[in-house]
Every structure is written in structure tokens, then in C-alpha cells.
Amino acid sequence: MSTSEGMAGGRTSRTVVQEGVLQSAISKHHEKLATFDMLPRGDKGAEWMYELQRTKEDFANERITVAECKAVIKCITAASNAEHQLWLDFRSRQDAGQTKPGDFAKAIYGYTDEEAEEFVEEGVRLLESRMANEDRCRTRVLQNGRNGRGY
Structure with missing residues (x-):
């Protein structure tokens, strides 16, 4: 359990927060900070x-x-x-199973085949990077909790 004590107007107040709740909130905060979206050209x-x-x-x-x-x-x-x-x-073509990964960029943004391929590859790189950042944040929060640093 984590506690917080404070003085207000001569009175002492004490709040008790379960560590799991606090760790979850901190983890969600770090995940939001690790999220960065860019708009594609087009x-x-x-x-x-x-x-x-x-x-x-x-x-x-x-x-x-x-x-x-x-x-x-x-x-x-x-x-x-x-x-x-x-x-x-x-979406109609996708639901009918008539699309490939790069078709979205070609249909919506007017990309060429080469640009669509680059778009898909960049999306994969960004997703892998985001997942790695989220894993690092979770690991850091868990390590801090085990080391008694207040998390």
C-alpha cells in the first residue's frame, strides 16, 4: 500500500491507495506518452x-x-x-477479400505501388517501435515497483 499524509488547516489527512492501482495508472500514463502518430502524405x-x-x-x-x-x-x-x-x-473490396496491404494507401491517398509498399513498411516499423517502447515502459514501472521507488 502507498500512503500520502498532508496537513490542511491544522488537520492531518491520510489517503491509502493500493499499489496495483497506482502502478496501472502510471503505466497507462507512460503508454500515452509513448504514442506518436503522424499523418501520411496525401x-x-x-x-x-x-x-x-x-x-x-x-x-x-x-x-x-x-x-x-x-x-x-x-x-x-x-x-x-x-x-x-x-x-x-x-471497405467493400476488403470485406470481399479483394485487397492487399498497400491497397488502402493507393485507394485513399493516391499512392503508387512503390509508395504504398513504403507506406506499409513504415507502418510496420512504427508499430514495432511503439510496441518496444510500451514494453520498456512496463518493464521500467515493474522494476521500480520491485526496487521500492514508490511505484
């Missing part, structure tokens, strides 16, 4: 969000009209809907 989501934010600011500061604002929103919505349709088509 992903338009961030670009669309930036454009919408800029349009919102321009409209709020009266640099564009209502019609211009609606035109930007309509354009981004149409592009998003088209990408969603690509996604649905890909």
Missing part, C-alpha cells in the same frame, strides 16, 4: 481543418462574405464526401 483531413479554421476567422473578421464562406464549406464537404466514398469502396 491525408487531406488536417488541410481541410486548417482551411475551415482560416475561413471561420476570415468570416468573423469580415474579410469574406457569407457566400464565400458557404462556397468554401461546400467545396470541403464535397471533397470529404468523395474521400468517404473511396473509403466505402475500399
Whole structure:
């Protein structure tokens, strides 16, 4: 058990926390820190969000009209809907067992065969790296718990 004592207004308070709960919370925190996601080249989501934010600011500061604002929103919505349709088509082919690992990057991001292969290989490297980092974090937390360092 881990305890915490403190003084507040002349009174002493004591909190008891089971070590397993504390270790679990610390482990989950370290796992979140070890997670880093990058957007692949060709992903338009961030670009669309930036454009919408800029349009919102321009409209709020009266640099564009209502019609211009609606035109930007309509354009981004149409592009998003088209990408969603690509996604649905890909999922249909995937559900039918007609896809290979690189097909997602080709269908959604417009990659060539070579780019799709690199995309898959990079994804595998990132996944292996993430899993190794999570294992190191778990091992470190467990070692600290055994060594009596407060975890």
C-alpha cells in the first residue's frame, strides 16, 4: 500500500491507495506518452481543418462574405464526401477479400505501388517501435515497483 499524509488547516489527512492501482495508472500514463502518430502524405483531413479554421476567422473578421464562406464549406464537404466514398469502396473490396496491404494507401491517398509498399513498411516499423517502447515502459514501472521507488 502507498500512503500520502498532508496537513490542511491544522488537520492531518491520510489517503491509502493500493499499489496495483497506482502502478496501472502510471503505466497507462507512460503508454500515452509513448504514442506518436503522424499523418501520411496525401491525408487531406488536417488541410481541410486548417482551411475551415482560416475561413471561420476570415468570416468573423469580415474579410469574406457569407457566400464565400458557404462556397468554401461546400467545396470541403464535397471533397470529404468523395474521400468517404473511396473509403466505402475500399471497405467493400476488403470485406470481399479483394485487397492487399498497400491497397488502402493507393485507394485513399493516391499512392503508387512503390509508395504504398513504403507506406506499409513504415507502418510496420512504427508499430514495432511503439510496441518496444510500451514494453520498456512496463518493464521500467515493474522494476521500480520491485526496487521500492514508490511505484
